[in-house]
Amino acid sequence: MCLAIPARVISIDGTSARVAIEDVEYQASLLLLEDVRPGEYVLLHAGFAIEKVDPEEAAETLRLLNEIAAGGEEAP
């Protein structure tokens, strides 16, 4: 139940935000999410921004994966 895609916030317009995925743009509703700023990434699902994508956690996940790839010590 879950087709949501990370989209970059371009601008905020009241209760909606202009978001972009590559060159595709959409006016996403912010009725479910507060405190969103241009430049941040949100998950776009059925026309709504439903959650933010945390860049630090994203990087940490990649770091862990790269460690596993390097054959290093891994911990969930």
Added chain:
Amino acid sequence: MNGMEERIVMSHGNGGVKMQELIREVFLRHFGNRTLNEQTDAAILPADGQTLAFTTDSFVVDPIFFPGGNIGKLAVCGTVNDLAVSGATPRWISVSFILEEGLPLRELEMIVSSLAEEARDAGVEIVTGDTKVVNKGKCDKIFINTAGIGTIREEDRGIGFGRNISPGDAILVSGTIGDHGMAVMNARESFNFTLPVISDCASLNHLIRHVLDRSEGVRFMRDPTRGGVATVLSELAVKTGMGIDIEEQALPVGNAVKAMCEILGYDPLYIANEGKVLMVVSKEETAHVLRLLNDYPLGRDAAVIGHLSGDHAGKVVLRTETGGKRFIGALTGDPLPRIC
């Protein structure tokens, strides 16, 4: 066998499994013959020493104006391409118009102007036509039916049926896939996305002639319209009884189309193209044909996307960008936007 629908539904026209069923169970059953049963893009007909290609098509696209073209331009491109992929030089086209009462003349003028311009560019003559007008509501603004005739050189005769297709032959596509279907879908629905995608609607006869004149390696061609590349591949696998291997990473897909597919849950392999040709090319000639395509503007993004194989006969296997494998079947229902 599943019970046939009692009524025609939209899936019967989408180029996929249901349409095939309809063709087989109704049309071929009543007037099938050896030529028709081949179900090639154009009929290859011997005519007193010459070989002719003969095709027909109807255009009912909605909306009639879309980014990159309109129904008039599409009518010429579609007909020209059906002839060109059969190895023919398109020569003459008929155009029949069915017009809905109330259609603004200005719109008709724009469509006809595009049609004429495309015909000129493609080098075909519109030699006969027909006009009908129906009451408001009896057709959707304008429907166009065409028929096209082309001539086929002796050396290009077998292409329409597929000649000498063998395991190891390469499968090429002349450029990015999914552009037309995505542009039209976005123009038709009101999903409110802004996307820089325009239809790839184009006549391919010059591109194809450029290749056929310089290489003998082309064994088969199809234009992947309704049903997309997946449907053409699926039919090719069944027709040849061979397997097909496709590399997902090799598929040329524009960034915006890729993004929309992720957003709505579409697969670019199933989306219509109106300016692309799929070719089966001998192993030896692959690099040469690819260069010929890339050198031509319409073939700029051409790529080798896979091969015929001796394994998994009759089936198309996609190796995903992540290294996994899955089957590709023919289109069952029109792609629908998902939220799941």
Added chain:
Amino acid sequence: MKYIDEYRKKELITALTDEIRRISRKEVALMEVCGGHTMAIHRFGLHSLLPANIRLISGPGCPVCVSARQFIDTAVACSTLPGSILATYGDLIRVPGSASSLEKEKATGSDVRIVYSVLDAVELAAGNPEKKVFFPGIGFETTAPATAAAIVRAKQENIRNFFVLSAHKIMPPVMAALVRDGVRLDGFIAPGHVSAIAGTEMYRPLADESGLGVVVAGFEPTDILQAVLMLVKQLESARPRVEIQYRRSVRPEGNRIAMDLLDRVFELKDDAWRGLGVIPLSGLKIREEYAEWDAERNFDLAVPPSDEPGGCICGSVLRGLKTPADCRLFATACTPADPVGACMVSSEGACAAFYKYRR
């Protein structure tokens, strides 16, 4: 695409599958309960990458598949009311009801339209005051808050011709029911976006009672494989617990605004899950305060009960007890073009995905 491509890198996938292979000893059955996961697993061919001792089972995670057939019948009934516009997500258009489908109703002249956002349906209502706009609400916690927001907006803007038909459901009760039913499982791959909204605390009672691990996973191939790795590690160390793999979008507390909206507009009710029977307090019903926007309270939409076709074993497939290949109707009488049972009706149902990608 950012936050997507990085999580699809082949070398990371190979590293994960190698690691899983290295440490996984036992026969393991892991169930995912999300249509999005079913699709991702099939789309990326993950079955072909995992070792044979790890079995991924597709559970009841496809909201279209688990909605009772009467739901489609009721939506069809709405679309035949005079002056109605039926605006729906694309997922429902082709799903067969007992006698018809929304696609078929469209073919016979009903005004049926596909929307990407429920707010588009509210717009339709605002722009067509003489019409009645019906929106069938399907989906779990990921999507229900959107419907809630739409109803609240309709109330705030005094749009009185917008009606919701709710078939929304929530996940934890069905997961618990599967465990109670004795389905043989070693762990759950929990739905990433449901959890982004609802948080992860809701899995704790399930994990504690069942002793099964629950790992919340994202939807890219490395997300799913990393979640499998985490579950395998839990099993090998005999430490089942609730963990989050999808940390870039899921926090234990979830999205409070979304959940508050959901609680404001909906209340829990016992609900029938197609193929599984009635599961207590698993469905979302529109609260009395918003009754004016509830299609079922405002229109006579009674439809006859509908039986499942004979030979259909969707109930067993949804519980992970049988696979599509075990069903005698699969690929013969029941195909994506002509689906019979719940698991085939939606492209992310277990049988539809199996048919498309693995035959």
